[in-house]
Amino acid sequence: xxxxxxxxxYTAYEDHVAWDPACPERNLxxxxxxxxxxxxxxxxxxxxxxxxxxxxxxxxYLFSFLxxxxxxxxxxxxxxxxxxxxxxxTAGKRLMAA
Numbered sequence: 001x002x003x004x005x006x007x008x009x010y011t012a013y014e015d016h017v018a019w020d021p022a023c024p025e026r027n028l029x030x031x032x033x034x035x036x037x038x039x040x041x042x043x044x045x046x047x048x049x050x051x052x053x054x055x056x057x058x059x060x061y062l063f064s065f066l067x068x069x070x071x072x073x074x075x076x077x078x079x080x081x082x083x084x085x086x087x088x089x090t091a092g093k094r095l096m097a098a
Contacts (some may be wrong), residue, residue: 029068033079036065040083054085 039050058064069076080086 026072029063029071032063033065033068033072033074037083040085051085054080054083 036050036053039046040054041047042050054065056065059066059070061067066076068074069079077086
């Protein structure tokens with residue numbers, strides 16, 4: 001089976017809708033995640049709060065990082081890795097196991 005350029009041109013972004021007025025909860029969750037990612041580029045308390053939010057393993061709160069990822073069909077490990085936090089999480093788990 002050979003692939004042509006037509007078959008490879010599809011990207012995951014073609015069906016992505018960044019803002020949907022019919023889904024205010026999803027829009028709020030996207031904004032919370034976006035702001036946390038922006039705050040990771042800052043310093044001080046904003047950075048610390050964003051890092052704690054994204055590394056939290058809490059699933060009980062509707063707007064926790066893991067709940068938002070689940071609702072938006074995102075892999076939390078991938079989001080953390082993209083933000084540069086996955087090595088911190090792995091190191092933290094190693095320290096807790098020791």
